[in-house]
Amino acid sequence: xxxxxxxxxxxxxxxxxxxxxxxxxxxxxxxxxxxxxxxxxxxxxxxxxxxxxxxxxxxxxxxxxxxxxxxxxxxxxxxxxxxxxxxxxxxxxxxxxxxxxxxxxxxxxxxxxxxxxxxxxxxxxxxxxxxxxxxxxxxxxxxxxxxxxxxxxxxxxxxxxxxxxxxxxxxxxxxxxxxxxxxxxxxxxxxxxxxxxxxxxxxxxxxxxxxxxxxxxxxxxxxxxxxxxxxxxxxxxxxxxxxxxxxxxxxxxxxxxxxxxxxxxxxxxxxxxxxxxxxxxxxxxxxxxxxxxxxxxxxxxxxxxxxxx
Amino acid sequence: xxxxxxxxxxxxxxxxxxxxxxxxxxxxxxxxxxxxxxxxxxxxxxxxxxxxxxxxxxxxxxxxxxxxxxxxxxxxxxxxxxxxxxxxxxxxxxxxxxxxxxxxxxxxxxxxxxxxxxxxxxxxxxxxxxxxxxxxxxxxxxxxxxxxxxxxxxxxxxxxxxxxxxxxxxxxxxxxxxxxxxxxxxxxxxxxxxxxxxxxxxxxxxxxxxxxxxxxxxxxxxxxxxxxxxxxxxxxxxxxxxxxxxxxxxxxxxxxxxxxxxxxxxxxxxxxxxxxxxxxxxxxxxxxxxxxxxxxxxxxxxxxxxxxxxxxxxxxxxxxxxxxxxxxxxxxxxxxxxxxxxxxxxxxxxxxxxxxxxxxxxxxxxxxxxxxxxxxxxxxxxxxxxxxxxxxxxxxxxxxxxxxxxxxxxxxxxxxxxxxxxxxxxxxxxxxxxxxxxxxxxxxxxxxxxxxxxxxxxxxxxxxxxxxxxxxxxxxxxxxxxxxxxxxxxxxxxxxxxxxxxxxxxxxxxxxxxxxxxxxxxxxxxxxxxxxxxxxxxxxxxxxxxxxxxxxxxxxxxxxxxxxxxxxxxxxxxxxxxxxxxxxxxxxxxxx
Numbered sequence: 001x002x003x004x005x006x007x008x009x010x011x012x013x014x015x016x017x018x019x020x021x022x023x024x025x026x027x028x029x030x031x032x033x034x035x036x037x038x039x040x041x042x043x044x045x046x047x048x049x050x051x052x053x054x055x056x057x058x059x060x061x062x063x064x065x066x067x068x069x070x071x072x073x074x075x076x077x078x079x080x081x082x083x084x085x086x087x088x089x090x091x092x093x094x095x096x097x098x099x100x101x102x103x104x105x106x107x108x109x110x111x112x113x114x115x116x117x118x119x120x121x122x123x124x125x126x127x128x129x130x131x132x133x134x135x136x137x138x139x140x141x142x143x144x145x146x147x148x149x150x151x152x153x154x155x156x157x158x159x160x161x162x163x164x165x166x167x168x169x170x171x172x173x174x175x176x177x178x179x180x181x182x183x184x185x186x187x188x189x190x191x192x193x194x195x196x197x198x199x200x201x202x203x204x205x206x207x208x209x210x211x212x213x214x215x216x217x218x219x220x221x222x223x224x225x226x227x228x229x230x231x232x233x234x235x236x237x238x239x240x241x242x243x244x245x246x247x248x249x250x251x252x253x254x255x256x257x258x259x260x261x262x263x264x265x266x267x268x269x270x271x272x273x274x275x276x277x278x279x280x281x282x283x284x285x286x287x288x289x290x291x292x293x294x295x296x297x298x299x300x301x302x303x304x305x306x307x308x309x
Numbered sequence: 310x311x312x313x314x315x316x317x318x319x320x321x322x323x324x325x326x327x328x329x330x331x332x333x334x335x336x337x338x339x340x341x342x343x344x345x346x347x348x349x350x351x352x353x354x355x356x357x358x359x360x361x362x363x364x365x366x367x368x369x370x371x372x373x374x375x376x377x378x379x380x381x382x383x384x385x386x387x388x389x390x391x392x393x394x395x396x397x398x399x400x401x402x403x404x405x406x407x408x409x410x411x412x413x414x415x416x417x418x419x420x421x422x423x424x425x426x427x428x429x430x431x432x433x434x435x436x437x438x439x440x441x442x443x444x445x446x447x448x449x450x451x452x453x454x455x456x457x458x459x460x461x462x463x464x465x466x467x468x469x470x471x472x473x474x475x476x477x478x479x480x481x482x483x484x485x486x487x488x489x490x491x492x493x494x495x496x497x498x499x500x501x502x503x504x505x506x507x508x509x510x511x512x513x514x515x516x517x518x519x520x521x522x523x524x525x526x527x528x529x530x531x532x533x534x535x536x537x538x539x540x541x542x543x544x545x546x547x548x549x550x551x552x553x554x555x556x557x558x559x560x561x562x563x564x565x566x567x568x569x570x571x572x573x574x575x576x577x578x579x580x581x582x583x584x585x586x587x588x589x590x591x592x593x594x595x596x597x598x599x600x601x602x603x604x605x606x607x608x609x610x611x612x613x614x615x616x617x618x619x620x621x622x623x624x625x626x627x628x629x630x631x632x633x634x635x636x637x638x639x640x641x642x643x644x645x646x647x648x649x650x651x652x653x654x655x656x657x658x659x660x661x662x663x664x665x666x667x668x669x670x671x672x673x674x675x676x677x678x679x680x681x682x683x684x685x686x687x688x689x690x691x692x693x694x695x696x697x698x699x700x701x702x703x704x705x706x707x708x709x710x711x712x713x714x715x716x717x718x719x720x721x722x723x724x725x726x727x728x729x730x731x732x733x734x735x736x737x738x739x740x741x742x743x744x745x746x747x748x749x750x751x752x753x754x755x756x757x758x759x760x761x762x763x764x765x766x767x768x769x770x771x772x773x774x775x776x777x778x779x780x781x782x783x784x785x786x787x788x789x790x791x792x793x794x795x796x797x798x799x800x801x802x803x804x805x806x807x808x809x810x811x812x813x814x815x816x817x818x819x820x821x822x823x824x825x826x827x828x829x830x831x832x833x834x835x836x837x838x839x840x841x842x843x844x845x846x847x848x849x850x851x852x853x854x855x856x857x858x859x860x861x862x863x864x865x866x867x868x869x870x871x872x873x874x875x876x877x878x879x880x881x882x883x884x885x886x887x888x889x890x891x892x893x894x895x896x897x898x899x900x901x
Binding site: 075308 | 336339340501502503504505509513516517518519521522524541542543544545546547548550552553554556557560561562563564565566567568569570571572586587590594678680683685686689697698723724725726727728729730731732733734735736741742743744747
């Protein structure tokens, strides 16, 4: 039996009973990843596939959108609808797609350069709009695909091919930035902590609004500093630190921690703020914009012309 | 003999309310079934400067604002001084006698000083008295104006309506008693017309196309499209978004378009420059999206409130690499309405970006329209698409988004359609959407994919009308223009004919794909080709030469920020035919 296309209203989707999980292999993409052996991105891909499978989503219900960079190749490796867009532009495209068909589950994936560097403007604005999507950043603190230049999250002092004497710039701290910009689900994971990451991503996908998951995803080739071992030794789960994710100020404070102890987990969650599509009267009824008839009613045509006469 | 037309110019500082009497007059004219064409010359200033609105009306279609004014209404001394010397005998100057001095008017120009302080109790009503006086002088009764005032001020109560109507009557009667009416009266054809700006036409064209998603970043002269869309969004069920920048705009539109919405955005040259990479992305992912570029005088921030046809090469070369794109330059304000659905049909059918190249002259000018011409349900062609419009969805077993086809087009499945999950990528990709750019780039495949994408334009060419020559057979001179200059060149051809110069005219709307053979044929017999365009370097002339081999004999170019007036073209043709120049560059006579 053919499954229905995703044209449902949001309420129908939200109220849909939880379905049985699908086998993860249903989400195996057409191509195999060409990331370097040992790349942290494998862990993120696996966690995402597990998350959508465990949530019982069907491949055609998910739209995975990326920009450009090593991690942005991800849509090719997962069996969902995918858009592999331009460098830095995934969130802008995703905003349009989410509003175009708000029945879709939109997942955006990319790297730190893509999201916080070239895409910084869209990052800020997509969050303040609270667009209903999940944004997973595979944060490796380096530019990998261009072979090892400094990134917006590279440590001050870090030596890279474009900062041979050490970077003199402060890195972006994406967690507090996301919280103050208006993201309503802000988490950090580590690709080396699969189960934890799967749960964070599941929570993000189920969250109504902008869900940001910053994931430490070590680059084994160009970042010899922020390695798998580096994060393994330092990351500590917020859940074990007694953090209350509904506390805005505590979340910002925890986001500022960096050093021997680096928190991962859910920093902030606000389930009260309506998502952009919920604020739009145009979407209040009539299903997704994409599937509405294009005809203009005679009344509307008359009214528009009447204004001109 | 040409029918009588009437032009009125209203000028003052920005913020003095030049637009309101202009809009009122235009509405009163079209309600009588008169045609209208209007252009507002203004500056990038909210208060001050010099704003000058020209409205021309007549029984026959009015193609441009024309050369001469029959009436000048200066709202300040500055406007008076700039324009009064240019008024011809037989024309009139209407002004506030308490404030302005009409120095330097030529003999035979009727001076019409209005004692506004006596006719109206508050300066708020001065323009009402002035409009009424105009109506009196052109033989139009006051009643429709009074009705309009009643409609306009209904919400403010009977008292306010009565005050306004009284001022209108006073102005009307004063003009009747003290001034000489024109020796003609503007008729009522009994067939009311509509009036709209080009921006409104572009927006309404989007409605007619079935646009469900509109986004933009404000930029003159395209902001009017955003404002119209925002005002009508809820009524018409259109999602309207103001985005952080134009890069976001075009990418957002692409996202919405991919889900199956018809998505439209508008900007000007600067914003368009930011969009260019994403237009290539739309072509690469094969997502139909339409972008309006309302050109203004560049480069850079340029002259934000002035017109130019300076972005042709920008849109031709927008973005890296070779990719199929559609480019059309509407020929008139009315054509702005029709071009949008046409562009969407082609963009959908050939799954590529469409660019509509308007300019400030069209975008912010306004024109009468036959309401019957405004078809809000024109033919719509969504092209080959799976998962929209309740069409049955195939199993999708062998679905390959970018299948090799003769037309170059393969069906696109919209996200959410079961069984057709696939990736669209800005990297080069094979039939199934799998990247070929990373691990093993296959030169043969890449070549075939490039050829398939580009092949789509052959199909598009067959669906667009070739440009046609109009005007005299056996013409001494053939004028060639593109886009918004259609009206002014058409009128210039007529004026040349009155002088005994046989001219004809070829106006090109579709830039890409270009009807190369039809143009070669049309111009093959031309004795002297003169290209008229609103830019410095002859962008269209260069394009025409590169695509068709046609080399013009002479050029008429204007790049002072103001549009051509018919006499600029006429004078240029005279000089060219007299062998005096191969490039005539007029400049606007008045500093506006």
